[in-house]
Amino acid sequence: MIAIASLFPRIEPRLQARKYLLALLSDLPKRNGWTIAEWVGDRQPDATQRLLNHARWDTLGVMSAIRRFAVAGLDHAAGPGVLAIGALDESGQEKKGSATAGVKRQHMGCAGGIDNGINTVHLAYVRAGSGHALIASRQWIPAEQVADPVAAVTMGLPLDLAFRTKGELAIDLLTDAYADGMSVDFIASDEVYGACTSLRHFLQEHAQAYVLRVRSSFTLTLGAETAMTCADVVAKHLKQKRKWTIRSAGAGSKGERTYAWAWIATASPVHHLLIRKHRKTGELAFHYCFIPIGRPVTLSRLVAAAGLRWPVEETFEFGKDLFGLDQSQVRLYHAILRHTVLVMAALAICAVAAAAARRRTDTQAPPPTHPDQAPPADPGMIPLTVAEIKRLFNAATTTTRSLLHAAHWSAWRRRHQARARWFHQRARLATAYALLS
Known part of the structure; x- marks a missing residue:
């Protein structure tokens, strides 16, 4: 199990956290302060609410312990030579009103468009053929809330909290993960993070290979200092069918997920453009890749890395449907983080157990x-x-x-x-x- 007892100075919140974790692992249809308190046998929800809102415990220390447990468990199940991916993505939760930390009308993937809610940036650890789990999270807080002292106090924002873009939050998550010894072959993400210049520079400074999704308008330099957008590259260099290669992006529940792929070299020896085309619709997806000098770089390896980003969506699905990731009915910044951390623990326990049992079952x-x-x-x-x-x-x-x-x-x-x-x-x-x- 995850060794977190020493991170709770008092026994009461530690025991309450254990009960909370068991409730998250239960078959409760909804997991909030009231339903959890009833399920664990408490007379009222005060102890559960105190655990999230007021009790003293090292929330980030618990997250670090979960991260080390998940990475070690998935590594052991996967064995050597299997790709390891750090996948960056965000997950939303719809909220009512304006009192919750981070709440704003914004794009919510869970709502399919603009809605009132909160967004959290996550880092998932993915091992090919083994499993995946959430290992780091930070909530995105709008700049206007950080700058408003009344809102900051009301929402329980830390006094030293500075505004961070989602790309900068991703850097924070990776910094913590590297400090805990996480080592991955690639970092993968969608366009939000691929567009963040500071994130790309951070990864390159750490000699970390990446396969980051970028928009069709992303500009890169090909040979002879020719600057082109990704869309222009396709229009000029990939008109002929023979320049595309059919490869699988990984096995899905209904078979191999095959696409047409093209790989374009840039003026830089360490940067590449990987392009994926849907075989039926022709829809294009662009991946800007960085491979440090001396590291293996093949089309198969880049395609495999790009294909291993999708399990983070499944991780969010597990977290929400099975453990109540999006069911926190709290408003304070640290209470939302604590609920998220305990959900991460429940998910990590099941993900590591499933990975360990995978081959023999x-x-x-x-x-x-x-x-x-x-x-x-x-x-x-x-x-x-x-x-x-x-x-x-x-x-x-x-x-x-x-x-x-x-x-x-x-x-x-x-x-x-x-x-x-x-x-x-x-x-x-x-x-x-x-x-x-």
Whole structure:
């Protein structure tokens, strides 16, 4: 388990944090102060609210312990030679009113557009074929709230808090992670972070390879000092079909996620432009890449790194749907951070357990090789997932149903998912054959 007891000066908040963590791991449909207090057996929500709002404990120290636990656990499960990625992204939570720290009308991915809410920048640790977990988080606070002394006091903002862009918050997260010994092959991100010049310089100063998404208007210099946007590069140099290569960005639940890829050298020997094109829609995605001199650089390696950014979205899905990442009903800056940290702990426990069990619980039948292939008599089972680990944990610790009953239903679901996955893969083969004919 995660060693965090010494980070709580008093035993009462430590015990309350343990109860809070068990509630996050439970099957509660909503996780807030009231529902958690009722689930853990408290007479009122005061102790839960005190844990988040007023109790003395080292929140960032707990986050550091979670980070070391998650990285070590995923590394052990993955073994040597497997790509490790640090993925930067943000996650939102819709909020009402204007009293919550960081709340503002802004773009919210969870809302599909502009809405009232808060945004938090996250760093996820991803190990290819093993698993992924959140290992660092910082909430983005608008400049006007930082500058307003009344708002700062009301929202519980730290006295020394300075405004930081999302790219600068990403630098803070990476600084903490490097201090804890995190080592990754690549940093990956979406366009918000790829556009941050200071983040790119920070990574290059640390000799950290990266594959960062950038917009089509991003300008780079090709040979002979020719400055072009990414869109112009495609229009001028990639008109011919033979210049694109079909590669998989990784395995999905329905088969390989194949795209057309192109790799363009820039005037700098350490910078490259990686371009992904959707095979049906033609939609383009651009990745600005940095590979230090002496490091291996191949198209396959860059494609694999770019493809390993997507698990951070799955990590957010797990965090929200399974552990209540977006269900904090608190307003103060440090209370929101403490809820996030405890959710990170719950997610890390299940992610490391799933990674450790992955090889011995994956009994899926070999994938189909032809669209007319008959289904296997036994589809096997997909490996234990974070969701299944959580269900089994609940069966072993908090429910009246037997663990044997829970294990039966876990096996039934995993076998059903393996069968569905096999048929999805065969359907994709049929589509691929149709395109070639």
